[in-house]
Amino acid sequence: MEMADSAHAVLAGTRxxxxxxxxxxxxxxxxxxxxxxxxxxxxLAQLLLVRPGMGLGWDETVYVSQVSPHAPAAFFSxxxxxxxxxxxAPVASWSSSTALLRVYLAVLSGxxxxxxxxxxxxxxxxxxxxxxxxxxxxxxxxxFYGPQAMPNYWVAIxxxxxxxxxxxxxxxxxxxxxxxxxxxxxxxxxxxxxxxxVWVVLPLLVLAALGRHGRPLAAxxxxxxxxxxxxxxxxxxxxxxxxxxxxDGSAIQGGLGWHFAVADQLRSLGGRTLCRPxxxxxxxPAVTAWWYVLPLLAVLGLAVxxxxxxxxxxxxxxxxxxxAAFPYLFLIGYxxxxxxxxxxxLLAIPxxxxxxxxxxxxxxQWRPLALSxxxxxxxxxxxxQYAVLTHTxxxxxxxxxxxxxxxxxxxxxGVRPPCLLTGEEAIPIAFYTGCGSAATDxxxxxxxxxxxxxxxxxxxxxxxxxxxxxxPAYARTWPSHRxxxxxxxxxxxxxxxxxx
Numbered sequence: 001m002e003m004a005d006s007a008h009a010v011l012a013g014t015r016x017x018x019x020x021x022x023x024x025x026x027x028x029x030x031x032x033x034x035x036x037x038x039x040x041x042x043x044l045a046q047l048l049l050v051r052p053g054m055g056l057g058w059d060e061t062v063y064v065s066q067v068s069p070h071a072p073a074a075f076f077s078x079x080x081x082x083x084x085x086x087x088x089a090p091v092a093s094w095s096s097s098t099a100l101l102r103v104y105l106a107v108l109s110g111x112x113x114x115x116x117x118x119x120x121x122x123x124x125x126x127x128x129x130x131x132x133x134x135x136x137x138x139x140x141x142x143x144f145y146g147p148q149a150m151p152n153y154w155v156a157i158x159x160x161x162x163x164x165x166x167x168x169x170x171x172x173x174x175x176x177x178x179x180x181x182x183x184x185x186x187x188x189x190x191x192x193x194x195x196x197x198v199w200v201v202l203p204l205l206v207l208a209a210l211g212r213h214g215r216p217l218a219a220x221x222x223x224x225x226x227x228x229x230x231x232x233x234x235x236x237x238x239x240x241x242x243x244x245x246x247x248d249g250s251a252i253q254g255g256l257g258w259h260f261a262v263a264d265q266l267r268s269l270g271g272r273t274l275c276r277p278x279x280x281x282x283x284x285p286a287v288t289a290w291w292y293v294l295p296l297l298a299v300l301g302l303a304v305x306x307x308x309x310x311x312x313x314x315x316x317x318x319x320x321x322x323x324a325a326f327p328y329l330f331l332i333g334y335x336x337x338x339x340x341x342x343x344x345x346l347l348a349i350p351x352x353x354x355x356x357x358x359x360x361x362x363x364x365q366w367r368p369l370a371l372s373x374x375x376x377x378x379x380x381x382x383x384x385q386y387a388v389l390t391h392t393x394x395x396x397x398x399x400x401x402x403x404x405x406x407x408x409x410x411x412x413x414g415v416r417p418p419c420l421l422t423g424e425e426a427i428p429i430a431f432y433t434g435c436g437s438a439a440t441d442x443x444x445x446x447x448x449x450x451x452x453x454x455x456x457x458x459x460x461x462x463x464x465x466x467x468x469x470x471x472p473a474y475a476r477t478w479p480s481h482r483x484x485x486x487x488x489x490x491x492x493x494x495x496x497x498x499x500x
Contacts, residue, residue, distance in 0.1 A: 030126065031121065031125075031126025031127075031129075031130075032118075032126075034126050034127065034129075034130035035114050035117050035118060035126065035129060035130055035133065036114055037130070038113070038114075038117075038130050038133040038134050038137060039110040039111065039113045039114035039117075039133065039137075040110060041134075041137070042109070042110045042113055042133070042137035042142075042143075042146070043106050043107055043109070043110030043111075045137070045138075045143055046102075046106040046109070046110075046143055046146045046147045047102075047103065047106050047147075049143055049386070049389055049390070049393065050102070050106075050143060050144060050146075050147055050389075050393055051102075051393065051397075052098070052099035052100075052102035052103050052106075052147070053098070053099055053102075053397075054098070054102070054393065054396060054397045054400065055098055055397070055400030055401065055403065055404060055432070056098055056149065056400070056428070056431065056432075057148065057150075057273075057396070057400065057428070058425075058427060058428045059150060060148060060149040060150060061074060061427060061428045061430075061431035061432075062074045062075075062076065062077075062080065062427060063080075063084045063085045063088065063149050063150070063151075064085070064088055064092045064101070064149050064431070065431050066082065066085040067085050067086070067088065067089040067092050067093045068092045068093065068096065069093070069094075069096075070096040070431070070434060071417070071430060071431045071433070071434045071435060071436070072418075072430075072435070072436035072437075074427050074430070074431065074436075074437055074444075075427070075437065075438075075439070075444045075445075075446040077248075077249075077252055077443055077444060078239055078245045078246075078248035078249040078252060079249035079252055079253060081151065081190075081191060081192060081193055081194055081230075081231050082191070082230060082231075082234075083151060083154070083188070083190075083191030083192035083193075083227075084149055084150060084151040084154065084192060085149075086191070087108075087149075087154065088101060088104075088105070088149045090104070091104045092149075101149065102147040102148075103147075105146065105147045105148065105149065106146060106147040109146040109147065109153060109157075110146075112154070112157045113133055113136075113137060113157065114133075115161070116157045116160040116161040116164065116345075117129045117130075117132065117133050117160070119160070119161050119164030119165055119168065119178075119181065120160075120164040120167070120313070120349065122167070122168055122171055123164070123167055123171075123310070123313035124313065124349060124352075124353060125356075127356060128349065128352045128353050128356055129349070129352070131352035131355060131356065132348040132349045132351070132352035132353075133348070135348045135351060135352055136156075136344055136345050136348040138381075138382055138385055139344060139385055140271070140385045140386070140388040140389035140392065141337040141338055141340075141341065141344075142156075142341065142344070143385075143389055144273075144389060144392060144393065145338050145341065150338060151192035151193050152193075152338040152339065152341045152342070153338070153341055154188070154189075154192045155189050155192050155193050155196045155197070155200070155341070155342050156341040156342040156344070156345040157345070158185045158186070158188040158189035158192065158197070158200075158342075159185075159189060159200045159320060159324060159342040159345060159346055160345045160346060161181060161185040161188075162182060162185035162186050162189065162200065162201060162204070162220075162223075162320075163200075163204065163316050163317060163320050163346060165178045165179075165181040165182035165185055166182055166204045166207075166208075166216055166220075166316065167312065167313050167316055168181075169182055169213075169215065169216045169219075170211075170213065170216070170312070173213075173215065179215060179216065179219050180219075182216060182219045182220060182223065183219040183220070183222050183223035183226075184223065185223065186201055186219070186220050186222075186223025186224045186227065187222075187223040187224070187226045187227035188227060189201075189224075189227065190223070190224050190225075190226070190227025190228040190231075191227040191230070194224075194227065194228040194231050194232075195327075196324065196342065197224055197227060197228070198224065199323045199324055199326065199327055200320050200323065200324045200342060201220050201224060201320075202323045203316065203319035203320050203322075203323055204216070204220055204316070204320065205217065205220055205221070207316070208220065251443075252443040253332055253334075254276075254332060254333045254334060255333070256327075256331050256332060257331065258330065258331070259330065259331060259332055259333040260329075260330060261278075261328065261329055261330065261331075261332060261333065261334065261335050262329050262330075263278075263282075264278035264333075264334060264335035265291075265328070265329065265335045265337070265339075265340065266282060266283070266288050266291060267280065267282055267283065267335065268335045268336060268337045269283055269287055269288050269291060269337060269388070270283030270284075270287050270388060271388045271389075271391050271392035271395070272335075272336075272337075273336060273337070273338070273392065273396065274334070274336050275334055275335040275336065276334035276335075276336075277334065278334055278335050286380075286384050287384055287388060289384075290381050290384070294347060294351065297350075297351040297354045297355065298318060298321075298347050298350050298351055298354070300354040300357070300358075301314055301349075301350025301351055301352075301353040301354035301357075302314050302315070302318060302350060304353055304354055304357045305350070305353065313349075314349070314350045314353065317346045317347070317349050317350055318346070318347070318350060320342075320346050321342070321343040321344075321346035321347045322343075324340075324342040324343045324346065325340055325342075325343035328340060355374055358370045358374055359371040359374050400428075402484050402485075403425070403428050403429050403432050404432050405483070405484060406429050406432070406433075406464075406483045406484055406486060406488075407429055407432035407433040407434075409481070409483040409488070410429075410433050410435075410462055410483075410488065411433065413462075413481060413488065413490060413494060414460055414490070414493075414494045415433060415435065415460040415461075415462045415488075415490065415494045416433075416434070416460060417433075417434040417435060418435075418436075418459055418460075419433065419434070419435040419436070419459055419460040419461065419462070419494070420435055420436045420437070420438055420452070420455050420456075420459055420460075420461045420462075421433065421435045421436070421437050421438075421461075421462050421463075421464060422437070422438050422439060422440075422452060422461070422462075422463045422464070422472075423463045423464035423465050423471075423472075423489075424464045424465055424466055424469070424486055425464060425486070426438070426439065426464055427444065429464065435460075435462075438451070438452060438455075440452070440472070449472070449473070449474055452474060453474050456474075456491035456492060456493060457491075457492065457493065458493065459493055460490075460491065460493045460494035461490075461491035461493065461494060462488050462489060462490050462491065462494055463475040463478070463488075463489040463491075464486045464487070464488055464489075465486065465487050465489065466485065466486065466487070467482065467485060467486070467487055469487070471487075471489045475489040475491070478490055478491055478492075
C-alpha cells in the first residue's frame with residue numbers, strides 16, 4: 001500500500017513550471033525526497049512481502065556457494081557469471097544466515113534504484129522519475145527478485161544507470177562523473193551477465209558511433225570489456241576457450257536461434273519463475289492485461305516526448321529496452337519473468353511520462369476523469385501484482401522448506417560435511433546439507449562414476465532419485481530411505497555414520 005500511496009502522490013504532485021531561482025533548491029530537494037521515498041518503500045515492501053526467511057533457490061545456491069564457507073562451491077556452468085557472487089560476498093563470505101543476506105540485498109536494491117533514477121534528473125521531472133520507480137518496483141517480479149542472489153535485477157539497474165549516464169554525457173561532454181558512470185554501469189552489467197550487457201548497450205554504441213561521439217563510445221567499449229574480462233579469462237582457463245564456452249552456454253539454454261517465446265513469457269506472468277517447458281493454459285486475463293497496456297503507454301510516452309521536442313531520452317530508453325528484451329522474446333525456447341527486468345526498468349520511464357501527461361493538461365490543470373481512470377487502473381494493477389507475488393512467495397517458500405527437510409533427514413542418516421550428493425536436485429539440497437554436489441551427465445556434469453565410487457569409500461555420499469526413478473548402477477546395492485518425494489541411497493560411509 002505504501003508503494004500505491006507513493007505512485008498516487010506523484011500523480012497528484014504540484015507541477016512546477018519555470019520556478020524562480022529561490023525555489024529551485026526546494027524543487028530539487030522535493031524531487032530527491034520523492035525518489036528516496038519510492039526507494040525506501042521498495043525496500044520495506046521486499047522485507048514485508050517476500051520475507052527474509054525464504055530459503056535460497058537453486059540458482060542462488062550456486063552463486064552463494066562460490067563465496068560461502070557453508071558448503072563447497074557448486075558446479076558453475078558455462079552461461080553463469082560471477083558478478084552476483086561478488087555482490088553477496090560481503091555477507092555470504094562470513095555468515096550462513098539467509099535472512100541477513102535477504103535484508104542486505106533488499107537495502108542494497110532500494111539504494112541502487114534510487115541512484116539509478118537520479119541519473120535521469122536532467123531529462124525528466126522528479127514526479128515522472130518517482131512514478132517510473134514506483135511502477136517498476138511494484139511489479140511482482142521486481143519485488144520477488146530484489147532481495148534474491150540473482151543477477152537479473154542488477155542488470156536492470158545497470159541498464160537504467162547506463163542509459164541515463166549516456167544521455168548526460170551527450171548533454172554535457174564535460175561531465176566527467178557521467179562519463180565514469182557510463183563506463184562503470186556498462187562494466188557492472190557485464191560482470192552480472194556479459195551477453196545481456198552487450199544487448200543493452202547496442203543502441204548506445206550505434207548512437208555514439210553515428211554521432212561521432214568518441215568519448216562515450218570509448219567508455220562503453222571499455223566498460224563492457226572490463227566487466228566481461230573475468231568471464232572471458234575464465235572461459236580460457238576452465239571451459240576450453242571463449243568459443244567453447246559460448247557454445248556450451250547456448251546448448252545449456254536449449255540452443256540459441258529463432259524461437260517465438262512471447263507466449264511463453266505471457267504464461268510466466270502468473271508466477272512461474274521458470275517456464276521450461278512452457279506449456280499449460282495462459283494466466284487469467286487480469287494477470288496479463290498490464291503486459292498489453294505497457295507497449296501502448298510506451299508509444300504514447302514517445303508521442304508526448306516528440307511533441308515536447310525532447311525525444312532523445314525517450315528513444316534511448318525504448319531502444320535499449322527493445323534490444324534487452326529481444327533475445328528473451330525471440331532467441332530462446334523457454335521463459336522466466338526475471339529475464340525481462342532490464343526492459344521493464346527502461347520502459348517504466350516513458351510509461352510514467354505518458355501517465356503524467358494523461359492526467360494533466362499542458363497548463364498544469366487536472367483532467368479529473370483521466371486522473372480517476374488512471375488511479376483506478378493503477379490500483380487494480382497493484383492488487384493483481386500483490387496477489388501473484390503472495391502466491392509465488394508461498395509456493396516458493398514451501399518448496400525450499402522441503403529441501404531443508406531433506407537436508408535434515410540426510411544429517412540424521414549420517415550424511416554430514418564433508419559429504420557429497422548426486423542425482424535429483426542435488427545442487428540445492430547439497431547446499432542446504434553443507435555437502436558438495438556432483439553429476440556424471442547433463443549441463444552440470446563435473447565428475448565420473450569412478451570418482452563417485454572412490455569418494456563413497458572415504459566420505460558420506462548419497463544419491464537422490466524420484467520415488468519412481470531407478471538409481472545409477474553404482475548405487476543399486478546401497479540402502480535407501482524415503483524423504484519427501486525423493487528416495488535417498490546412502491553410500492557405505494554414510495551407512496556407517498548413520499545415527500539411531
